[in-house]
Amino acid sequence: MSGTKQVVSYDEVHQQVREYVLGLVGVSELDGDRELITEHVVDSVAAIQMVDFVERTFGIEVEDEDLELANFNTVNGLTRLVAEKLRLS
Amino acid sequence: MSASVVDVLKWLRHGDFPDRADHWEQAGAVDAQGVREAADAGLLGLTVPRRYGGDGWSLPEVVEVHRTMAGFSPSLQSLLVVHSMVCQAVLRWGRSDLRELVLPELAAGTKIAAFALTEAESGSDIRSLRTTLAERDGEILVTGRKRWISFGELADVFLVFGMSDGGGSCALVPAGAGQRVSPEPPTTGLRASRLADIEFDATPTSANLAVGRPGFGVPHVATSCLTLGRVLVAAAAVGVAQAAVELATAHAAQRQVGGVALGDRQLVRGLLAEASILAEAAWAMVRAAAERVEERDPEAATAAGRAKVLAARAVSVATDHASRVLGAAGLAEGHRLTRLSQAARTYQVIEGPNEVLLDLVGADLLRREAATRQGGDR
Numbered sequence: 475m476s477g478t479k480q481v482v483s484y485d486e487v488h489q490q491v492r493e494y495v496l497g498l499v500g501v502s503e504l505d506g507d508r509e510l511i512t513e514h515v516v517d518s519v520a521a522i523q524m525v526d527f528v529e530r531t532f533g534i535e536v537e538d539e540d541l542e543l544a545n546f547n548t549v550n551g552l553t554r555l556v557a558e559k560l561r562l563s
Numbered sequence: 564m565s566a567s568v569v570d571v572l573k574w575l576r577h578g579d580f581p582d583r584a585d586h587w588e589q590a591g592a593v594d595a596q597g598v599r600e601a602a603d604a605g606l607l608g609l610t611v612p613r614r615y616g617g618d619g620w621s622l623p624e625v626v627e628v629h630r631t632m633a634g635f636s637p638s639l640q641s642l643l644v645v646h647s648m649v650c651q652a653v654l655r656w657g658r659s660d661l662r663e664l665v666l667p668e669l670a671a672g673t674k675i676a677a678f679a680l681t682e683a684e685s686g687s688d689i690r691s692l693r694t695t696l697a698e699r700d701g702e703i704l705v706t707g708r709k710r711w712i713s714f715g716e717l718a719d720v721f722l723v724f725g726m727s728d729g730g731g732s733c734a735l736v737p738a739g740a741g742q743r744v745s746p747e748p749p750t751t752g753l754r755a756s757r758l759a760d761i762e763f764d765a766t767p768t769s770a771n772l773a774v775g776r777p778g779f780g781v782p783h784v785a786t787s788c789l790t791l792g793r794v795l796v797a798a799a800a801v802g803v804a805q806a807a808v809e810l811a812t813a814h815a816a817q818r819q820v821g822g823v824a825l826g827d828r829q830l831v832r833g834l835l836a837e838a839s840i841l842a843e844a845a846w847a848m849v850r851a852a853a854e855r856v857e858e859r860d861p862e863a864a865t866a867a868g869r870a871k872v873l874a875a876r877a878v879s880v881a882t883d884h885a886s887r888v889l890g891a892a893g894l895a896e897g898h899r900l901t902r903l904s905q906a907a908r909t910y911q912v913i914e915g916p917n918e919v920l921l922d923l924v925g926a927d928l929l930r931r932e933a934a935t936r937q938g939g940d941r
């Protein structure tokens with residue numbers, strides 16, 4: 475998949491996800507556990523953008539079993555999902 | 564069923580398709596046979612991958628067909644839009660067993676799908692849905708009323724959006740028991756698209772027909788479907804705009820007014836030129852947006868919104884200008900241009916009204932501005 479980068483660590487995943495979400499929300503700080511979707515911090519378009527972003531950036535495929543709100547609702551949740559799929563610890 | 568782009572375009576432009584399309588629009592209804600023929604030509608499976616029996620075309624190829632078809636039958640094109648949106652929902656968000664179960668039938672067009680999102684109290688704002696999807700014992704009970712559902716009168720299955728305990732959700736609901744389907748009063752544009760008002764009264768559907776997990780139907784499934792729908796409707800708007808430019812140019816070339824051909828008048832040439840420039844610009848944008856959607860680019864949704872706004876503007880200007888160039892003849896009821904103008908008006912509203920999309924694009928600009936500013940602080 476184009477745009478796929480070789481990511482080596484959990485921290486790097488976290489950093490990239492965080493940067494992306496900060497850009498989407500337009501803020502410089504954001505708690506990693508802040509509820510993005512359920513508290514309407516991001517709009518519906520941004521909710522999809524987050525899925526597209528992690529798929530493209532980390533070369534993973536989000537499947538039905540990954541569709542738990544906990545995986546997409548926070549920066550920490552997204553990071554954990556990507557790390558799990560990439561088998562990072 | 565596997566069709567080539569060239570074959571399909573030939574089928575649309577030649578043979579009796581233009582006449583039949585004309586007949587549906589005049590009669591105010593695409594008939595079941597018309598739908599069947601479209602299915603037989605492979606048109607209902609264009610976006611579905613070959614492994615599920617579809618044509619597996621890329622979106623930049625698909626928009627070509629939508630553009631061409633809308634020039635003849637904006638109504639049949641709208642069937643392709645909603646059917647593709649449902650295919651997309653299942654393909655991207657459905658479980659693998661659901662994909663295996665329903666995509667082959669949808670691709671072959673043996674089942675026709677409609678997209679049931681809008682409610683009387685919830686049009687452009689999809690967060691305020693009142694329909695409920697209540698899951699219990701392997702079943703989902705759907706209760707609520709959906710309005711203006713394209714091809715709702717003919718559909719075999721509806722993708723219904725509503726609220727469940729887990730948030731915004733959606734599920735496929737087969738047409739039949741526990742629902743009342745009534746025709747909507749015809750709209751001026753897309754008047755042959757068999758719009759229906761559908762009441763679901765604790766209609767049962769299998770929990771296996773849920774698309775995506777609870778909480779993902781809205782926003783994720785709905786938004787990704789609408790993004791696709793916006794690109795396809797934008798392609799249709801371009802097709803209608805180009806058809807209007809063609810009609811106006813042909814008329815200007817032969818019509819004599821005061822001993823001078825209309826086409827020799829600079830003001831008339833200006834009208835044609837402006838309409839054509841807008842239509843071509845919109846087409847370039849539609850193709851670019853189609854590529855982004857195909858690549859699942861995170862910017863796809865905004866690109867689709869931008870393309871839809873420009874295409875809606877192009878079709879509005881083009882049909883307006885064409886109507887002036889054709890004069891009285893083009894204003895007659897039943898004239899092709901009248902239908903194109905009516906479709907143009909509808910395109911300002913469906914798949915996201917202009918104002919809603921402008922808001923989406925403007926919000927994106929401001930977010931980027933804020934991010935750039937904040938980025939400096941980090």
Ligand SMILES: Cc1cc2nc3c(=O)[nH]c(=O)nc-3n(C[C@H](O)[C@H](O)[C@H](O)COP(=O)(O)OP(=O)(O)OC[C@H]3O[C@@H](n4cnc5c(N)ncnc54)[C@H](O)[C@@H]3O)c2cc1C
Pocket residue numbers: 645677678679680681683685686687688710711712713714750752753756758909912913914915916917918919922
């Ligand atoms: C021919 C046709 C076919 C359709 N097919 C389907 C279908 O198959 N499935 C389906 O679910 N729905 C369908 N619809 C419904 C369509 O999607 C809605 O009409 C559309 O979403 C707009 O909703 P509304 O009509 O309730 O307008 P409203 O939401 O009431 O908006 C009315 C107007 O208010 C303005 N407005 C709204 N929001 C904002 C905002 N945020 N900022 C500024 N201005 C705003 C806009 O000018 C807008 O046009 C169809 C409609 C038509 C006409």
